[in-house]
Amino acid sequence: MGDLKDPTDVVADFFYPHPPERVWGVLVNPEVMGDWFVEQVGFRPVAGTRFRLVDFPVPIANYSGAIASEVLVATRNETLAIAWWDTKSPEPVTWRTMWTLCAVPNGTMVTLSRPAFGSDDPALRRMAALSDRFWPTAMTKLGRLIDRAATAPAGEGGVERSCGPSLPG
Template identity: 35%
Template structure:
């Protein structure tokens, strides 16, 4: 899951859908709301938006994310900036999340790069420790299924 850099998490998952369908799950607000969090996403560089989810007290996550579209390559890559929107910074997160899609056979290999973990901060002490505090095993963040398998469930067949 991670390399030698404790500030970055790398995941990849095969999805049994063509890249165009996976891209829709990453960029259409009504589909994003089904697998991640509802928000006013718009595929436009510089667009700032808010997503609302479930607070995770064990990690200090407020449940509200302020995000910004940093860059994208249509159908191929989407990079977002994420911050906890709680007053005082919530868990103090300042992340960059990048999804990259690659065609693979009849499906898509979805890569996630999640950057910005602070190894010196107990609430963001690295990609596995911070999510272990939320109740998941240290070897597998509990949200991994949400960020890789759930987009697939959003787009049946």
């Protein structure tokens, strides 16, 4: 699985015009996770929590849709990182996905980091192509849910933090 921040990861930033508390509240809400990500069973935003993702199988990518997962990091209003693996794969590989939230003027920048799926394996390349299409759509759906969510407490409001250097793309 490697480090949480791997230089070969695919990284994308998504801006939401809401405070981190509101973004976090929707990102980790198990009742709506299936509306933007994948249906889950047993998710809690607590490090060490094991849960299942129930997805559609994609046979051409050797993806069964029966996914075991574990919360690696859950730092309220800042970071959620999960590991996941296909329970029906004859040679399971553990992947990870991380969402990092950062307060910026007028909202929150969410940085999504995930493996690049580099491989000569045709099935894995198909999975990479599916993932490349999946994540922008999922993060757009997340944004719509955040827009509709009840207003969360503003917390410290008005505090600006640096998210680090801007990434291209």
